[in-house]
Amino acid sequence: MRFSYIVPRKKTVLSSEVILLLTFFSITFLMLFFTYVFILFKDYQFTSTKKELAIKKEQLNKNIDSMKSKILFIEKQQALSERIYTKNIVLKDSIKNMFDLVPDRIVLSQVHLLENGLIFYGVTPTKDVYNFMLNAPLKSIFHRTYTSFYPTKGGWLNFVSKNYIDVDLIESANEEDVDDES
C-alpha cells in the first residue's frame, strides 16, 4: 500500500568512508592480483624457457658429445697421419740411407721393403764387391742377412739379398738398456 507522495531514497550500506575503504582495498587487492598474475605468467614463462633451455642444453650436450667424438676421431687421425708422416720421413731417410749404402758399382734392379726386412735385387760385378761394399754395412744394420747369387749373360752376377731385423732382439736389448739405466 502506497500512502506517501514521494518514494524513499535508495539506501546503501556504502557510506563515503566505506566506499573509500573499499576502493583502497579493491585497488590493493587488484594490485596484488595483477602482481600474482604477473608472477604466474613470469613463472610460466620461466618454466617454458627453462624447458626450452633444457632441451637446447640436451641438444648441445649431444652436439658436444658428437663433437668430442669427432675431435677424438680427428685427433686419432691426426696422430695417425703424424705417425704415418713420421714413419714416411723415417722411411724416406732409411731409403735414402739405404741407397747411400749402395756403392756405385752395384746396380739395384728391385728393392722390397718389408716390415722387418729388406730385399734387394740387383747386379754386382763380383761377389767380393758385393760382400765388401754392400754386405758388410747390411750386416751391421740387420740381424740376419741371406744373399744368393746367379750369373748374368754379361758375366756379372745377379744377386738377391734378404735382410731381416729381429724385433724381439731389439725389444730385449731396449729392456736391458732401461734396466741398465735404472
Added chain:
Amino acid sequence: MGVKLNIAKYFEFLYNKVFVNIVSTRTTSTVYMEMINSKGVVISSVDKHFKTLELDSKMKDFIEQYTQETPFYYISTIDSSPLQWATSEVKNVNKDKNSLVRCYENSWSYNIANNSMEEIIERYKDIGLDFLFSPFSLLAYFFKEKIDGDLAMYVLVTEDYLTLTIFENSKLLYSKQIETESNNKDYELHHLELDLSTDEDEEDGFADIEDIVDIDEETEESIDLDDFGDIEDLDALEDIEEFSDDKVEEKVKSDEKISDFDTDYRRFTLLQESINNYYQDSKYKSDFIETIYIADSVGVSGDLKKYFEEELFLDVYVRQLDLAYEICDMAKMELK
C-alpha cells in the same frame, strides 16, 4: 544498480532501522524518533520539541545523531498545507500537472499542489525526505476499520488544521482541509513570547499533547497576570479582596477553560459550516450524517463532543491520536 540494491537488501538485516517523523505546526516542530531492529521490534524511541518550523542546526544535529547510526533511516513528515484535497475520482487523476496524486486502495485519490510539496522538500533538503504523507490518507489509515461502514464523517483535529472526510462503504463522498483560526497572529505572538522566555528545548517521551496544553496554560497565565498588572496600576490590588492569590488561580483556570471552549467552538463552527456545505451542495447526495469519528491529536475538550451531540444530533466518537507515532506507523507500512 540492481546488484547494488540487492546488496543493500542483504545488508538490511544486519542494521537497525531508524524512523524519523517530523510533525510541524506553523511555529513548532516535533521530531519523533523510533529505532527498530531487523525483526521489527522497537529498540528505542524518543521525541523532542523544537520551537521552529524550519530545520535549524539543533534539529538537524538531533536527527543526525540517530541517522548516523544506520544507513537505513527514513525521514517522514505530513503535509499540513491547505493546498491539498481529496476526490472520489481515481481515473484521469494524473492529468493535473500542477499537483501530485495518489490513489487510496484504488477507490479515491488525494492530491498535493506541486509548489506545496516543493516547499516541504526544500525545507528539509539538508536531511532529505523519504515519505511525505497526506492527512487524508492518514485519517483513512487511522479509521481503516470504520470507513468501510455506513455513512459517517471523519475528522482529524490538529493544532493548525482540520481534515474532514465523509465516507460511505469506503467511498469518499466529501473532503475538506480547513485551517483553524488558532493560526492567527496572536497565537504566533504567544509562541514568540514563550520562545524568548525558554532557553532550552525539552525532551521527553510521549507527552506532546500535554506539553502543548502546558504551553497554552503558561501563555494564558502570563496574559492574565499582565492584565492584573494593569489593574494594579489603577487600584491597590492588596486592598481588593477579589484579586487575592486564590482568586487569581481560579481566574486562570477559568480562562483556560474559556480558551479551550473558544478553540473547540471554533472547530465546531468550521466543521458545522462544512457539513452545511455538504448538505446544501447539489453535487453531493447529502444523506444525513449520523456519526462522526474524531481523530484527536491535540486533546479536545468534552465540549466539542457535546456541541455535535446537542446541536447536530450526531453520535460522536473521539479517538486519541499521536500524529508523529501514526506517521511512523505508516512509514513502516510503506516499507512492508
